[in-house]
Structures are given as structure tokens and as C-alpha cells.
Amino acid sequence: MEFQRLLSKIEVALTPGRFRHTMGVVDWAERMADRYGVHRGQVRLAALLHDCAKKLPDKDLLERAGQAGIPVDTEITEQPSLLHGPVGAVIAREEYAIDDPQVLQAISRHTLGADDMTTLDKLIFLADMVEVNRRYPGVEELRVLTLEDLDRAMVAALDQTVRHLLDRRAVIHPQTVSTRNNILRGIG
Numbered sequence: 001m002e003f004q005r006l007l008s009k010i011e012v013a014l015t016p017g018r019f020r021h022t023m024g025v026v027d028w029a030e031r032m033a034d035r036y037g038v039h040r041g042q043v044r045l046a047a048l049l050h051d052c053a054k055k056l057p058d059k060d061l062l063e064r065a066g067q068a069g070i071p072v073d074t075e076i077t078e079q080p081s082l083l084h085g086p087v088g089a090v091i092a093r094e095e096y097a098i099d100d101p102q103v104l105q106a107i108s109r110h111t112l113g114a115d116d117m118t119t120l121d122k123l124i125f126l127a128d129m130v131e132v133n134r135r136y137p138g139v140e141e142l143r144v145l146t147l148e149d150l151d152r153a154m155v156a157a158l159d160q161t162v163r164h165l166l167d168r169r170a171v172i173h174p175q176t177v178s179t180r181n182n183i184l185r186g187i188g
């Protein structure tokens with residue numbers, strides 16, 4: 001499916017606000033792709049489809065995760081919306097005919113990250129957090145950092161996520177901590 005057709009299809013699948021966010025992610029991810037020398041085509045696809053499962057109710061997310069053999073742990077049972085990454089990758093493959101495993105992986109990992117993230121994975125994760133419609137304290141600094149140092153930006157982004165969860169006394173998924181620790185060790 002060509003990009004324009006995917007774009008029309010995803011626009012219908014998302015709320016207007018989520019579509020605006022998605023286009024912001026496409027835009028920022030392309031900017032990052034140029035900066036880090038990543039294939040623009042993969043970046044555009046992953047960014048465009050990263051939230052394709054966002055509108056699914058919890059019940060459907062859990063059901064599709066079960067069908068696809070996606071592991072569901074305690075934290076995910078408590079907060080099924082965390083599944084919109086991995087289930088999004090399934091939907092991107094089945095309903096949007098995306099067959100590039102690197103693109104599907106970046107979609108799958110955009111919420112919790114992973115212990116061995118590729119540059120494409122990091123780029124989508126970060127563009128999702130700093131695209132121009134995002135508003136939270138510190139976003140401008142983080143936005144600048146995403147164009148300067150990918151790994152330092154990842155640690156700063158994960159710090160921000162953990163801090164936000166601590167402030168709300170919310171459960172922190174262990175993968176968020178593990179993702180942060182692995183990248184932190186890498187930059188020494």
C-alpha cells in the first residue's frame with residue numbers, strides 16, 4: 001500500500017487528536033532520520049502506524065494479544081492500553097500489509113522500549129514523546145536532545161516517564177526500567 005493510501009486509512013482509524021499527534025510523530029521522526037542517517041521510508045511507515053491500535057478497547061487489546069501469543073504480565077493486565085504497541089504491530093501487518101520486520105518491531109516497542117533497541121526503535125520511541133503537539137515540563141529540552149544524542153535522549157525520556165509515574169504513584173512496568181538501565185549502561 002502506498003503512503004498516501006495508508007495515510008487516508010489511518011486517519012479514519014484514529015481520533016482527530018490522535019491523527020494530529022501521529023502526523024507530528026511522522027514529521028519529527030523524519031527530522032531525526034535525516035540527522036541519524038536512517039532510511040526515511042521505514043521511519044515514515046513506523047511513525048504513521050505506531051498508534052494504529054490506540055482506539056481499541058482494553059477487551060479487544062487483550063483478545064488480540066491472546067490470539068497473537070503476545071505475553072500478558074501483571075502490569076499489562078492492570079493496564080491493557082500498554083498493549084497498543086505490540087497489538088499495533090499485529091494490526092499493521094494484518095490490516096495495513098506492512099511486512100518489514102524492523103518497522104513492525106519499532107511499532108511494537110514504542111511504549112515500553114526493549115533491552116536491545118535499534119536506532120529505528122529509539123527514533124520512533126522518542127519522536128512519539130517529543131513531537132510538536134506534546135506539552136509537558138521539559139519537553140523543549142528533550143526535543144533538542146533528540147537531535148543531538150539518541151541514547152542520552154532515550155535516558156532523559158525514560159527518566160521523564162518514570163518521574164511522571166512516580167508523581168502519580170502509578171505502577172511502573174519493569175520493562176520501562178530495564179530499557180532505561182540497558183541504554184544507561186551503554187553510554188557509561
Ligand SMILES: [Fe+2]
Pocket residue numbers: 050051054084110111128
Ligand atoms: Fe502509542
Ligand SMILES: [Fe+2]
Pocket residue numbers: 021025050051128
Ligand atoms: Fe503515539
